[in-house]
Amino acid sequence: MDRRRVNGPPGGTAPPCYASTLSGKTHPSPKRTRGANEIRKIFLKTGLTPSASGSAYFELETPPTNYSNSLTNRTSALKLTCTVHGPRPLPRSAPFSPQLLLSTRVKFAPFAARQRRSYIPDSGERDLAAHLETALRGVLIGERWPKSGVDIIVTVLEGEEDRPWDALAAGNQNGRTGGWGMMSILSGCITVASAAITDAGIDCVDVVIGGVAAIVRQPAAPPQLVLDPCPSDHEEVIAACVVGYLQSRDEVTETWAKGNVTASSDGKGTTPMGFNALVDQAVEAAVAARRVLVEAIRESTEAKIQSSQAKLPDKLTSV
Structure with a gap:
């Protein structure tokens, strides 16, 4: 226990809801308003932390809901920040390293999810950091940068939940379990870390983009392959896959898949949605998100050039 802080309650807490009653209400079935091949709108901006060598902010739009007005009837979004510290020299006591040493860390804010997170990193955060390091190691x-190190820290300000918030409050599992929101979080971590690395000016072979695809199923409907799934928008997520993709080289630096890829609607056979098709759709999602990253990098570079040109006459005058 950390005695230097005043820790909050270990379990989740629900805000007061001044309504007539919630016991007699039924939760409507989740519904995806986007097309199967459409990703959510992305907001990405670099250079927000002056004290870091590079930084970036990543946010996905909150999907619209068909729930009634209530304090708890809302879905979660995805908001990430990333800071890059380095490259900087390693301590003299460290052994010589001919390459740049990469250190990644993914940390959930205590308020990032409905279930309050601890200050001590848990297994989920360590898994995300390991996958992120694998995706970035082949890019730098x-x-x-011999005998140097760089630290990449991603903070999850708001993470996607596996179920709508009203279903969480009522304890309605409704079959949507398994940590599917972690897949979208890893995809966002790869994208925001790539933007922060570019903002820090670290040499890379290409920008790496995260993409996610999933096989979902609605009631009385066959499985469907969708891009950029939001777990709270689907009745059941059968399988999901995340990739880190380099478009210029057509290479995949990281792949993480989970679930039953060969599941079918009737349980008697397999669907044409195999593992290869799932990976291909995840790559398509990464290609679509790459446009946002390239545009954000271009705007940041133009702003830096204009700032340096504005300071140039003052320097010439002082000389």
Whole structure:
């Protein structure tokens, strides 16, 4: 227990709801308003933390809901921040390393999810950090930074839940379990870390983009393959896959898949949605998100050039 802080309650807490009653209400079935091949709108901006070598902010739009007005009837969004510290020299006591040493960390804010997170990193955060390090290790040109290290820290300000908030409050599992929101979080971590690395000026072979696809099923309907799934928008998520993709080289630096890829609606056979099709759709999601990243990098570069040109006459005058 951390005695230096005043820790909050270990379990989740629900805000007061001044309504007539919630016991007699039924939760409507979740419904995806986007097309199967359509991703959510992305907001990405770099250079928000002056004290860091590079930084970026990533946010996905909150999907519209068909729930009644209530304090708890809302879905979760995805908001991430990333800071890059380095490259900086390693301590003298450290052994010589001919390449850049990469250290990644993914940390959930205590208020990021409905279930309050601890200050101590849990297994989920360590898994996300390991997957993120794998996705970024093949992108950095480490030979140009011998005996140096760089720290990449991603903070999850708001993470996607596996179920709508009203279903969480009522304890309605409704079959949507398994940590499917972690897949979208990893995809966002890869994208925001790539933007922060570019903002820090670290040499890379290309920008790496995260993409996610899933096989979902609605009541009385066959399984469907969708891009950028939001777990609270679907009745059941059968399988999901996350990739880290380099478009210029057509390479995949990271793949994480979970679920039953060969599941069918009737349980008697397999669907044409195999593992290869799931990975291909995840790559398509990454290609669609790459446009946002390239545009954000271009705007940040133009702003830096204009700022340096504005300071140039003052320097010439002082000389």
